[in-house]
Amino acid sequence: MSYSFSELDFMKPELGAEFTGEGTHFAVFSAHAEQVELCLFSEDGREETDRLPLPKREGDVWSGYIAGLRPGTVYGYRAHGPYEPAAGHRFNPNKLLLDPYAKQVLGEIEWNDALYGYRIGDPAEDLSFDERDSAPFMVKGVVQDPDFDWAGDAAIRRPWTETIIYEAHVRGMSMTHPGVPEELRGTFMGMASDPIVEHLVDLGISAVELLPIQYFPDDRYLLEKGLRNYWGYQTLGFFAPQPRFLSGRAITEFKTMVKRFHAAGIEVIMDVVYNHTAEGSELGPTLSFRGLDNASYYRLSPDDPRHTYDTTGTGNTLNVAHPMVLRMVLDSLRYWVGVMHVDGFRFDLASTLGRTRHIEFDREGTFFDAIRQDPILSGVKLIAEPWDVGDGGYQVGGFPYPFREWNDKYRDDVRRFWKGDGGLAPGLATRLTGSAPQFNHSDRGATSSINLISAHDGFTLMDTVSYDGKHNEANGEENRDGHSDNHSANLGAEGPTEDDGIRAARDRRRRAMIATLMTSQGVPMLLGGDELGNGQQGNNNAYCQDNEIGWTDWSGLADPFLNFCKGAIAFRKAHPALRQERFLTGEPAEDGSTEIAWYRADGAPMDDAAWQDENLRTLCLFLARPANGEGADQLLIVCNAGEDCAVTMPEVNGIAGWKRVLDTGAEEGAFTAHDAGSPATVYAASLAVFEPA
Template sequence: MIAAHGLPDRLAGHALTPGRPWPLGASFDGEGVNFALFSAHAERVELCLFSPDGRRELCRIALRDRDGDIWHIHIGGLTPGTLYGFRVHGPYAPEGGHRFNPHKLLLDPYTRQLSGRLKWSDALMGYKVGSPRADLSFDTRDSAFAVPKSVVVDPSFNWGPDRAPRRAWHETVIYEAHVKGLTALHKGVEKALRGSFLGLASDSVLDHLVKLGITAIELLPVHAFLDDRFLVAKGLHNYWGYQSIGFFAPEPRYMTRGEVWEFQTMVRRFHAAGIEVILDVVYNHSGEGDELGPTLSFRGLDNRSYYRLRDGGRFYVNDTGTGNTLNLAHPMVLRMVMDSLRYWVEVMHVDGFRFDLASVLGREPHGFDPNGGFFDAIRQDPVLARVKLIAEPWDIGPGGYQLGNYPHPFSEWNDRFRDGIRRLWRGDAGVVPDLARRLLGSAELFDKAGRTACASVNFVTAHDGFTLEDLVSFTVKRNFANGEDNRDGHDDNHSSNMGVEGPSDDPAIRAARDLRKRNLLATLMLSQGVPMLLAGDEIGNSQQGNNNAYAQDNEIGWVDWARADDGLAAFVARLIALRQDHRVLRQRRFLHGLPRAVDGLPDVIWRRADGATPRPEDWHDPAFRCLCVELRRAAEGDLTDREAIFAVCNTGSAVQLTLPDTAPGWRLELDTTRPDAGREPAVPGLEVPAHSVLVFSADFDRGSE
């Protein structure tokens, strides 16, 4: 037994034993708590215990045992709910990459829960703010009063009959949403639960998603994160959450009682509704910023191990644009990321991850490597083999744009789909060949190394950029509320205001905008790949022209349910149902125009409106505005399926249509100019309306019924 020097009376007699170096973090075992912490360059590590309100530091206990680079101790009698942090001693030598400062209380990188909020203060800095030596100076103020406390958690939870929906990729429709943004103004959510995990899983939200046909909700970051100091100074908040400070802890602001079970309850309710939960995760950087940022966790634990450094170690590699880049080339940092991913799957039951700025994660010393350490670790892991993995395939580092270069089993956000489809319906000339590529799942990007058409996650809008309503209402961004003089956000949005900038009550303008939204959505749902819908787009939500609402935790960033366009929501539900009813629209295999054994017909046939096959000069004709495509199941796929779909995308004026004679009894399934029209037989001499999408179906097994 180790002497409990400095322990208060209430902890006197608690057994202090060496414990074990695994698992990392604070682990309750029924008899006490084992603490294990990685630091390769520390000289001494102290565990600090706090009062239940987090205001008083009760004691400091040295972790005297070390196995390799893991420091550990077991304290008998401690229970879940105990608040703690660490102080780590070592060299303060920024020019050599070391920034140890025991005056700064540090969060456990493996903490499962946080108590309290970060309070911005100069005391959080390891250096003296305002010193002429900048970060080379040393600050001795205690930061404990300003730092959230780590909490010992017992993550056991009664999952009951919970079962992961395990939707196949080709059955998936993703709905990208913000926990607070989706619920803050929703009158169907109990007021006390709005903005929380429990509110997100309320009956009214679930009913809406089920009615739409959504199969997976992709949540903007829910790992514990901080509000940037420059935003707080302007009265703003880090709304989106891309400043993580804890990769195992749910963000406290989304909890009503600060308990982990709230997140687990949310997942359980989504699963009961048949909806998967995917997390947007940020493992490329932390919220500690550059050399002038705060010392909250990783920097004070072992700066040289956790971060990628340059210029001898004083400065940070900044491939993320946030001031620092995590060093996944270090085995213990990679282990932390892998442990985090497994924790969210095994303990929290999530169904997948979308990796923010994923090119950072795959960057080795020689550049981006699809066979690098991170990807190797992911692909060999049996736990992660059963969940969905999505990459945002770019960053701002060298060679950062890597769309199409990720290894199986990753799918990727396809920004070429976004930009191409926006330009198409804006009326840009010469983009019909790009439409053809996007309709077929961007095979030129993804059809390699055994990847499927589901490798392409298709989207027209996402949290970063205009909403669908704003895409058809603004030609210029309106980001003044961000306090950066409208300099932030993308300038090239491929948008159009249809004749009037901003909101309009003109019936003609409204009708044109509504039609374009339907055309954009229809093209999304008709394309091979995995469709992703931005929350609120289905009801016409606007962000007042702000295309970078990262700091707008207010009515700008929240979904406005009071002005919901129920007709548009019904149309989106119809589109998703159409996609689900016809397997031809959601295939795993790529279509290459190969003849099928069942009928000898190609699996894809391109046509002009007059029924002829487009000539080479048609594809390059800027005036070619009406592209038709006849789709069947892939030649290498189902040998018995005879269903066919004929889709028409007309970005020009009205034109007469000749239906193919390769199928009997074509039925008109969809006409975006008549969103309320039901299925009807196709009539000879049908005219394709201007600026429209038409969809016809035929089933040889049902003949002309």
């Protein structure tokens, strides 16, 4: 069947391919193109059946309406215009381009030199021009029908004080779980299968933070090494779910996953990559944005627009300072909230999004202002990865409300304290109380810090106590990639061991770190699999390991450590003193009682000399949440990174006696309440919590 554009002046405000019920409206932005063609394909995407110039241009938006064109239609674009790399323009109509607003992507990229706008191997490099058709090797967009039965689904909007985040990979989470049907493993439906959901509910998780699920291709250089892009930080389609995570062809599987999580009381947070795309530097392929309008979509070097300006370490930087690129990002975010019902976002390399036209980071910049005034986006969970690789890119604490931020300072100080490094008492105190030096400003609350001990990038918790150094040889980069400063220790043997003493020491340190995470002010984030003792063979950069290295190992379901993690999360939920909305300053409460105080092991208040003691390994924190019509919640938290220690119970708020309610030094009965006495023994390398008796 051959199609043509309607002569009716049918203009919709939306960009992308929008099915109206009677036909489909197409619209795409390009400020510098001279003509944009819509290309239609057979159902399998192999045969180009129609090539139609978009008939209307208004405000640099090219558009047209085709009556009778239905969902399921496969399409792409070709853009005509100047090929002038020196001026930043790289139009090449021989290259099929993915619609930036495509809601579904068909196929996989088949890497071929025809995908590049210039001739690979030409001495002139990207100044040359390639005339081969890239369509046979390119993915295509698919027109969608947005209808879905959301009956019974509602946004949870859980307060940050009640939030426990679980970072997970859709594919890796379900690939080896014995209870997930084999045909669903590695997919959205596998992620939302009963065994996975039940595990998260039983653990006490309130939100899953999914590594990138927007469409991303495999990098050519990885495929040539027999590897693939596992983590997914190379987005090409900001509106489309990753096809490899579908068990069939329907993107409604993603919606079904979200609906199932919501039914279980779990919010869904997406890790999103709006700082760069999969097209790489000026020497990368022409797949979408580069061919549609390179000079608008990307930041180019102010000295030579032939070259991209890179603050992300990937070869390019998305130009969010451009109003239409900013619109695309905002449209994408609103789509995932409004149409796909997600509950929030974690922004990869978010400092890049705050960079102005002059490249500097600006916390009052256009992107943040646009988010904050948006009635939809300002109400969902927003988390920044507060750094990029450009000048001035490290911005922990620099983001505006309502953003929360990943806190690598928390990770490093907690790891170093429990590793036994000296002089860490002040650092640990700061992290236990919400990292006030970073976040207690500009009316930001005590939930601004996303506290983590491990994440996808770096060692897992088990590897943190099992390896002195990284072991990334499987990545094919001679172990040069990944962080070298992991603040880890193998406790006697590099990697797995059968030595009972070493295994016990590793278990104790893991319990201490999880207990620290769950007793700190802020928002705890647990790396998926840490509760199971999951390791990655010492690989701290498993971005390309779509195999047993990167997948979650479920053999730890019977490990007592899993029950400890459940208990630690339940303990946090039971104690409002551990999850307060405001920073505690040390000033007396309205009733004159103490809300926060620090003590030495001998029961005396901490003084300047104690804080400056490089050898101090035992720190006691008293926390209280004053009574609000009910009894106050009062806790004494003792962190002991040294040997067994006798701790004199302090007298505070008239408390006459204490009982021990959490003890990471106890291999069994860690949450069994019993009288503590005074002094109380706090075991080596352990954390103990006491309540008024």
